[in-house]
Amino acid sequence: MLAHEERERRAARAEEMLDGLREAGVVGVVLPWVDTSGVTRVKSVPLAKLPSAAAWGVGMSPVFDAFLFDDSIVAGRFAGSAVGDLRLHPDLDRLTVLAGQPGWAWAPVDRYDQDGQPHVQDSRLLLRRVVDELAADGLSVQAAFEIEWAVGVAGSDDFVPGLTGPAYGMARHVAVSDYARDLLTALAAQGVAVDQFHPEYAAGQLELSVAAEDPVAAADTTVLVRHTIKAVSARHGLRASFSPKVLADGVGNGGHVHLSLWRDGENLMSGGKGTFGLTPDGEAFIAGLLTHLPGLLAVGAPTVASYLRLIPSHWAGAFACWGLENREAAIRFVTGPSGRRQAAANVEVKSVDQAANPYLLMAGLLATGRAGLASLATLPDPVGVDPATLSDEGRREAGVRELPTSLDEAVRAFERDDVLARVYGEELAATVVDVRRGEIAALEGKSAEDVAAALRWVH
Structure with missing residues (x-):
């Protein structure tokens, strides 16, 4: 679970990164994750919102666990519902300024639920385990x-x-x-x-x-x-x-x-x-x-x-x-x-x-x-x-x-x-x-x- 102290640490670290990112011309941060179909999905935040994203995540529906290649949605046994929300937390250790996409940085995310618990279908957290x-x-x-x-x-x-x-x-x-x-x-x-x-x-x-x-x-x-x-x-x-x-x-x-x-x-x-x-x-x-x-x-x-x-x-x-x-x-x-x-x-x-x-x-x-x-x-x-x-x-x-x-x-x-x-x-x-x-x-x-x-x- 993401404790209060951990959230504060993440926010403070993101704050420390802002000046360097601005000097690199970054205006926004891409937050990618890969769904069950192997499609990379993204949200992004303006640079000023990075500390908030690091601490509290960015909202995203868990429905993407059940997306198909054509963006249709499977009514699965544990995925595919319109109900619920997750938080996308960027991994600041892997934050990268994108030389191939000027103006943007990139940071893969781990997905947690609203209570700060790891999302049971998050593949990156699974691999780390x-x-x-x-x-x-x-x-x-x-x-x-x-x-x-x-x-x-x-x-x-x-x-x-x-x-x-x-x-x-x-x-x-x-x-x-x-x-x-x-x-x-x-x-x-x-x-x-x-x-x-x-x-x-x-x-x-x-x-x-x-x-x-x-x-x-x-x-x-x-x-x-x-x-x-x-x-x-x-x-x-x-x-x-x-x-x-x-x-x-x-x-x-x-x-x-x-x-x-x-x-x-x-x-x-x-x-x-x-x-x-x-x-x-x-x-x-x-x-x-x-x-x-x-x-x-x-x-x-x-x-x-x-x-x-x-x-x-x-x-x-x-x-x-x-x-x-x-x-x-x-x-x-x-x-x-x-x-x-x-x-x-x-x-x-x-x-x-x-x-x-x-x-x-x-x-x-x-x-x-x-x-x-x-x-x-x-x-x-x-x-x-x-x-x-x-x-x-x-x-x-x-x-x-x-x-x-x-x-x-x-x-x-x-x-x-x-x-x-x-x-x-x-x-x-x-x-x-x-x-x-x-x-x-x-x-x-x-x-x-x-x-x-x-x-x-x-x-």
């Missing part, structure tokens, strides 16, 4: 989201690529040079540590990766980076799409998550006697992810369009298996270069995309990894080929399962998963199911092209 539970076990995680997007010409809901040239090609990099310069400059000014940027495979597609952080910071960063990409794109006459399938017959945008598990300054993904240098704890954590991945897709691949992307032989990770540097495995193990493996070894979860609420997804990943630790889980043998090239019998012998091929199948796996039910809790888990089934109903009978068009500009 799961991180604390790992810390109580003496463990921490370093995490990062890869960000893929496609840029189209603004002014149309159709997708007309905003740049051309070969995949990963210099021609495409040159074509996007000014835009990329402005984007990287803005991100650097905002304190985002970008590791790599390159033109990707699909039409108009780009990708950047950022440095690993603690899980809450990693989720915040991916929301901030996407906000910045949208803003810089608009200033260049472009429109950015993070949809898992911008064009029905094209290559989709992934949202791969990188994770490494640590104890006492040691990376448990390296230096052990197990396969590829895994420690027993590192192996158990990965095994937990792999075991629960089918149900996790209801959170990590949360739209009907996600399953247009999640198909074999497209580097999307359509099979529940793991392997060393295997881009067709759902979980790709990365050792890093020789001589740097203690710092670099991690796993990449490939089956997820950027329609996911990053806080919900990260909480589920950490909780299922922790469940693997608790059960001393072990991994099957790694897979060193594209699983799609194996026969059905070959996949059975290798212990390779096909992941859900539809959102409905993923939701049913989610409902059967006791670990996921515990981490999300009754109300949030029910809302995830209700919202997913609402999207399924809204898009029932639609062609792949219609599904892609419906979700193209949502995320």
Whole structure:
């Protein structure tokens, strides 16, 4: 609960920040949160109101927990009512002056009720709780989201690529040079540590990766980076799409998550006697992810369009298996270069995309990894080929399962998963199911092209 003393501390700190923010030209502060459908929603306040927002929050209906991609509202079991109110409290530790959107600052919010109690369906507070539970076990995680997007010409809901040239090609990099310069400059000014940027495979597609952080910071960063990409794109006459399938017959945008598990300054993904240098704890954590991945897709691949992307032989990770540097495995193990493996070894979860609420997804990943630790889980043998090239019998012998091929199948796996039910809790888990089934109903009978068009500009 937010006590009176805590409210006073927050207000005083915000007051101390005002002069510096004014000098930076800030006139307003954007207050974002991510809903159950993975859509980032915002309110904003004039700069002078920041101390009040920090102490008392900004009012917002809890109905957004039940919003769908098209802004219709599901009448869910625990969400969707017009009754009630929440308070959006900005996290001043993460307040950032937006270089890509001059005049504005940005601060992710935690949602509390009118009595100062944490909102039971707030995904950011949930993630912080799961991180604390790992810390109580003496463990921490370093995490990062890869960000893929496609840029189209603004002014149309159709997708007309905003740049051309070969995949990963210099021609495409040159074509996007000014835009990329402005984007990287803005991100650097905002304190985002970008590791790599390159033109990707699909039409108009780009990708950047950022440095690993603690899980809450990693989720915040991916929301901030996407906000910045949208803003810089608009200033260049472009429109950015993070949809898992911008064009029905094209290559989709992934949202791969990188994770490494640590104890006492040691990376448990390296230096052990197990396969590829895994420690027993590192192996158990990965095994937990792999075991629960089918149900996790209801959170990590949360739209009907996600399953247009999640198909074999497209580097999307359509099979529940793991392997060393295997881009067709759902979980790709990365050792890093020789001589740097203690710092670099991690796993990449490939089956997820950027329609996911990053806080919900990260909480589920950490909780299922922790469940693997608790059960001393072990991994099957790694897979060193594209699983799609194996026969059905070959996949059975290798212990390779096909992941859900539809959102409905993923939701049913989610409902059967006791670990996921515990981490999300009754109300949030029910809302995830209700919202997913609402999207399924809204898009029932639609062609792949219609599904892609419906979700193209949502995320």
